[in-house]
Amino acid sequence: xxxxxxxxxxxxxxxxxxxxxxxxxxxxxxxxxxxxxxxxxxxxxxxxxxxxxxxxxxxxxxxxxxxxxxxxxxxxxxxxxxxxxxxxxxxxxxxxxxxxxxxxxxxxxxxxxxxxxxxxxxxxxxxxxxxxxxxxxxxxxxxxxxxxxxxxxxxxxxxxxxxxxxxxxxxxxxxxxxxxxxxxxxxxxxxxxxxxxxxxxxxxxxxxxxxxxxxxxxxxxxxxxxxxxxxxxxxxxxxxxxxxxxxxxxxxxxxxxxxxxxxxxxxxxxxxxxxxxxxxxxxxxxxxxxxxxxxxxxxxxxxxx
Amino acid sequence: xxxxxxxxxxxxxxxxxxxxxxxxxxxxxxxxxxxxxxxxxxxxxxxxxxxxxxxxxxxxxxxxxxxxxxxxxxxxxxxxxxxxxxxxxxxxxxxxxxxxxxxxxxxxxxxxxxxxxxxxxxxxxxxxxxxxxxxxxxxxxxxxxxxxxxxxxxxxxxxxxxxxxxxxxxxxxxxxxxxxxxxxxxxxxxxxxxxxxxxxxxxxxxxxxxxxxxxxxxxxxxxxxxxxxxxxxxxxxxxxxxxxxxxxxxxxxxxxxxxxxxxxxxxxxxxxxx
Numbered sequence: 001x002x003x004x005x006x007x008x009x010x011x012x013x014x015x016x017x018x019x020x021x022x023x024x025x026x027x028x029x030x031x032x033x034x035x036x037x038x039x040x041x042x043x044x045x046x047x048x049x050x051x052x053x054x055x056x057x058x059x060x061x062x063x064x065x066x067x068x069x070x071x072x073x074x075x076x077x078x079x080x081x082x083x084x085x086x087x088x089x090x091x092x093x094x095x096x097x098x099x100x101x102x103x104x105x106x107x108x109x110x111x112x113x114x115x116x117x118x119x120x121x122x123x124x125x126x127x128x129x130x131x132x133x134x135x136x137x138x139x140x141x142x143x144x145x146x147x148x149x150x151x152x153x154x155x156x157x158x159x160x161x162x163x164x165x166x167x168x169x170x171x172x173x174x175x176x177x178x179x180x181x182x183x184x185x186x187x188x189x190x191x192x193x194x195x196x197x198x199x200x201x202x203x204x205x206x207x208x209x210x211x212x213x214x215x216x217x218x219x220x221x222x223x224x225x226x227x228x229x230x231x232x233x234x235x236x237x238x239x240x241x242x243x244x245x246x247x248x249x250x251x252x253x254x255x256x257x258x259x260x261x262x263x264x265x266x267x268x269x270x271x272x273x274x275x276x277x278x279x280x281x282x283x284x285x286x287x288x289x290x291x292x293x294x295x296x297x298x299x300x301x302x303x304x305x
Numbered sequence: 306x307x308x309x310x311x312x313x314x315x316x317x318x319x320x321x322x323x324x325x326x327x328x329x330x331x332x333x334x335x336x337x338x339x340x341x342x343x344x345x346x347x348x349x350x351x352x353x354x355x356x357x358x359x360x361x362x363x364x365x366x367x368x369x370x371x372x373x374x375x376x377x378x379x380x381x382x383x384x385x386x387x388x389x390x391x392x393x394x395x396x397x398x399x400x401x402x403x404x405x406x407x408x409x410x411x412x413x414x415x416x417x418x419x420x421x422x423x424x425x426x427x428x429x430x431x432x433x434x435x436x437x438x439x440x441x442x443x444x445x446x447x448x449x450x451x452x453x454x455x456x457x458x459x460x461x462x463x464x465x466x467x468x469x470x471x472x473x474x475x476x477x478x479x480x481x482x483x484x485x486x487x488x489x490x491x492x493x494x495x496x497x498x499x500x501x502x503x504x505x506x507x508x509x510x511x512x513x514x515x516x517x518x519x520x521x522x523x524x525x526x527x528x529x530x531x532x533x534x535x536x537x538x539x540x541x542x543x544x545x546x547x548x549x550x551x552x553x554x555x556x557x558x559x560x561x562x563x564x565x566x567x568x569x570x571x572x573x574x575x576x577x578x579x
Contacts, residue, residue: 011414011417014414014418015418015421015422018415018418019422022427023427023430026427026430026431026434027430027434036433036434136559136562136563137555137559139506139558139562140506140555140558140559140562141555141558142510142513142514142517142530142533142551142554142555142558143514144513144514144517144530144533144534145513145533145547145548145551145554145555148533148537148540148547148548148551149548149551151540152540152544152548156540156541156544235420235421236420239420239421239422239423240423242423243423243425243426246425246429246518247514247517247518250517250518251537261426261429262518262519264429264433265429265432265433265518265519265520266518266519268433270433270434273429273430273433274430276426277426277427277430280423280426281422284421284422284423285421288421
């Protein structure tokens with residue numbers, strides 16, 4: 001088990017170094033990154049001072065080493081717009097994003113998985129086709145537009161729910177649906193297809209021959225195994241949620257890290273965006289690591305492979 | 306076997322037609338502003354007229370005309386990004402699958418890394434460092450695509466490699482690049498085409514999302530995502546500015562996805578899992 005954790009940790013670190021490398025070189029595509037880091041009213045002396053402070057006058061390799069070593073010390077630069085350390089800005093917004101992500105995930109599980117099971121059991125019939133249509137629509141609808149449609153229907157026309165900003169529970173409904181819709185459709189499709197495979201398997205036949213009730217066979221024997229592919233794609237889902245949050249928080253003026261990412265783009269706040277990407281990478285890799293460990297604990301086969 | 310999705314094919318053909326003949330079909334310029342005609346509703350609503358069938362936006366620009374030109378942006382970006390990103394994925398998939406060994410492990414680790422980390426973040430960074438534009442957008446979306454192409458193609462190549470005609474080519478003394486080019490490549494092309502079709506929707510949504518976030522084609526060139534974004538603040542009094550272009554995105558993506566599923570079932574049923 002500890003060998004497994006060490007291997008995963010190492011893999012995560014490699015990805016992190018890759019991300020940092022790509023970020024570093026993308027920042028140098030257009031010449032000196034000092035120009036991207038300075039506010040527009042900066043003077044030539046400001047520029048020179050920054051170049052020296054960041055070690056941008058050295059060779060590319062030296063610069064890269066300086067970039068990595070200050071990142072390791074927790075210094076990811078200063079936001080141009082907010083004139084605060086980028087890492088502080090990110091951490092102050094993070095709780096607001098973490099406040100909606102679990103709900104979106106819960107929505108996807110509570111709606112998507114049972115719908116996938118029901119669709120598989122009614123294969124080819126009306127219920128299956130109805131669920132399939134919802135899934136296809138859910139995947140084809142861009143989330144930013146879905147959010148706007150929901151605001152139009154439930155805030156403007158019906159006046160039932162607030163159209164944005166943080167607040168009481170009613171403020172969570174529309175953003176959570178917007179963020180969770182794509183994932184719900186994905187869960188549904190995956191559960192359906194893996195459920196169909198499991199229903200054909202020998203151990204399900206055996207369970208039936210043993211005379212177990214149909215509901216035990218389906219919800220216990222089948223679903224447990226059908227969920228494995230859903231769980232293995234966990235890493236992709238986490239990535240989806242993190243990027244989905246950018247669009248969702250933008251539409252609903254939700255003050256989380258997603259909205260912060262959007263602001264960094266439209267205000268051309270390069271140091272902030274650079275820090276956000278590295279911090280999000282750390283976030284994604286940590287979540288994946290934790291899930292992998294839990295998972296290896298539950299399913300011994302994974303430890304070996 | 307499911308039936309041919311005629312409605313979806315019709316939608317796709319119409320959109321391509323719109324995109325290709327946009328300058329001939331549009332009654333107005335998609336960019337010029339007519340401020341006295343701003344925020345007019347579509348013809349079926351009160352206050353709307355046949356002059357602007359789908360209404361106008363906050364600058365008095367005809368939404369129908371912008372929609373037609375927007376189809377162009379979506380299609381051009383999709384074609385270029387699928388060629389670039391898909392092409393890179395194809396080459397990496399073939400090389401990794403055929404050569405195996407260290408080359409394969411390094412390339413596939415890169416693929417794994419690309420799957421863990423959302424490419425859209427790099428796309429946003431590119432827009433900030435290189436500036437908005439067609440080139441940036443295409444590179445950004447290619448980053449999103451290559452890994453999934455590489456993974457599937459490699460799987461195909463692993464199976465192909467075991468076949469007799471490859472062994473025969475080796476015996477005849479064909480060089481490795483030659484085997485990859487003349488024996489492996491033609492055999493993965495149908496899979497490649499299915500992947501391209503299945504990914505059109507991904508590209509259209511990515512382009513629209515990046516434009517929505519201010520990292521796509523710069524205004525005033527009309528892109529569907531940008532149009533949705535521009536109408537966002539007006540949703541209470543002029544919903545059509547934002548909702549109509551979004552409907553176009555959904556209709557196109559839905560159609561290519563259903564068409565792609567159908568094509569996959571016909572050409573390459575083994576790819577069901579995708």
